[in-house]
Amino acid sequence: MAPVSEAAFSLHEAADGRRTLALSGDWTLARLPASIAAFEASLRAQVGAETTWDLHGITRLDSVGALTLWRAWGGKWPKTVAVPPVLRAIIERAAAVPVDSARPERPAYLSGGLLLVGGAVLSGLRNLAGLIALFGQLVLDARYLLFHPRDIPGREFSANIFRSGAQALPVTALVGFLIGVVLSFLSALQLRTFGADIYIVNLLGISIIRELGPVLVAVLVAGRSGSAMTAQIGVMRVTQEIDALATMGVSRSLRLVFPKVAALALTMPLLVVWCSAAALVGGMVSANLEMGLSFHYFITALPRVVPVANVWIGLSKGVFFGFLIALVSCHFGLKVRPNTESLSSNTTTAVVTAITLVILTDALFAILTRNVGI
Known part of the structure; x- marks a missing residue:
């Protein structure tokens, strides 16, 4: 040797x-x-x-x-x-192996924070393009299913409704009830100072039904169901199950993405109603204990002081929030590379991005509906 x-x-x-x-x-x-x-x-x-x-x-x-x-x-x-x-x-x-030798040398002024900002902007633009492409594919899938109803993935759709809707009822009710108690207690302390105790119904009704309920449910669902969607698709990427589906001629968007997006867009408004009702019950209980406000007065005054338009705004937010959360979660799940580090980082990024988009969308709703239901 x-x-x-x-x-x-x-x-x-x-x-x-x-x-x-x-x-x-x-x-x-x-x-x-x-x-x-x-x-x-x-x-x-x-x-x-x-x-x-x-x-x-x-x-x-x-x-x-x-x-x-x-x-x-x-x-x-x-x-x-x-x-x-x-x-x-x-x-x-x-x-003969192609080598990335054409990359220009980094200018001296591109250092530190500027590189981080530029990288974040480029990454955001790439993700935006990916989200638009995925949305377009979902539109094509919906058009295909419209003319081929036998191919509707009913089992996947019902399974996602159960996981993201039915199994989320306990935690959303508990969190909504506690938020209602805290909001009612803190509001009572301020309203009592001005002798405006009876207006706690107005405050709780508008804030919970119009704003707090949809946003609270969206944050909970993004952390619970959104992360689960990203992790599920990511694990399928790691174990090459998605490649196996492509080999068998099965559309990954039709079988994996479309049922998740449709199911969450359907269940989110129902969860918003459920969470808002629990929050109002918590606020009613707290108002009764703190201010002596009767349950009968709270229940009868609520429909009078809260226009029904606020209910429709809350339900509309639920549909949009559910669609965004599922779309973002599936997008980052499909971006997972075959290693565990990529799986964890994309799951975290999906949750953070989904919550950020929810808040931005809520701000847009507030601007567009500022003269509605107030």
Whole structure:
């Protein structure tokens, strides 16, 4: 067996001024220096018209060593090189591999925060393009199902309704009830100062039905159902189940994305009604204990002081929020690469992005409906 030696080179200068760079040792990934970039730079410094490269001393050469040499040469063969045919074939194969060498050098002014901002903007634009493309695919799927009702994924649709709707009832009711109690208690302290105790019905009705209920449910669903959707699709990406579906000719958007988006868009308004009702019950109980406001007065005054338009605004928000959460969750699930780190990071990004879009959409609703139901 040939002795194993580190990759090295030595420069020899003849009396007539000719320079010969002799390469020796094993030019493999295991035997190259720890800093391959520094080693490549030292090789590049030896490149010259009068230098002869002698590669006969190389005992082993792999693709990493060949690419290191090729990059040091500037992507072309030196003017004078002595290389055995076997090594020449390895270097030529490595040179045929496309290398991202056209990337421009980073300007000096692009540093720190500017790079972070630019990267975030570009990433946001890429995700926006992906969301638009996924939305367009869903529109095509809906059109296809309209003319082919037998292909409607009924089981997937019902399963997603159960997971994202029925199983979310306990936590949304509990959180809604507690939020109603806290909001009623804090409002009572301020209203009592001005002798406006009876207006707590107006305050709770408008704030919960119009704003708090839809946003609270959206945040809970994004953290609960949205993350589960991203993780489910991401695991299917890791285990190559989505590739298997494509091999069998099954549309991933029709079987995976469409049922989730449609189910969450349907269940979110129902969850909004459920959570808002629980919050109003909590507020009613707190108002009775804190201010002595009777249950009968609260129930009879609520329809009079809260126009029905606020109910429709809350339900409309639920539909939009559910659609956005499911769309964002499925988008980031499909972006998962086959490793666990990508799965965790995309799940986190999906939840954060969904909640951010929910808040932005809620602000847009507030602007568009500022003269409705008030």
